[in-house]
Amino acid sequence: KVRTPAKGHRLKARSLTVTKGATGKVRLVLARTGSNRAVLRAVRAWRRAPKSQKKRLVVKALVRFTIRDAAGNTLVVRRTVRLT
Numbered sequence: 001k002v003r004t005p006a007k008g009h010r011l012k013a014r015s016l017t018v019t020k021g022a023t024g025k026v027r028l029v030l031a032r033t034g035s036n037r038a039v040l041r042a043v044r045a046w047r048r049a050p051k052s053q054k055k056r057l058v059v060k061a062l063v064r065f066t067i068r069d070a071a072g073n074t075l076v077v078r079r080t081v082r083l084t
Contacts, residue, residue: 009035011061028061028081043083059083 010031018024030036039059046057060080067075 009039011063028063028083039083046084 012029012031014026014029016024016026030039042057042059046054046059049057060082063079063081065077065079067077
């Protein structure tokens with residue numbers, strides 16, 4: 001979920017299989033086409049803002065990972081990622 005001052009925009013669900021000890025990249029994609037423009041506009045405003053205003057214009061995404069091992073055990077981890 002990407003947070004903006006007025007409302008949030010949902011992300012599409014993604015799955016990724018990773019072997020033990022390896023890392024993987026997950027590309028964040030917004031669920032609705034119109035949301036792309038709003039989020040890109042917010043990131044652009046953050047990039048162009050003077051240093052004194054950057055802290056309040058930060059665009060963040062709340063990402064939830066469901067980790068499942070070979071035995072079927074699951075672990076849910078939430079992370080906040082800053083979009084730049």
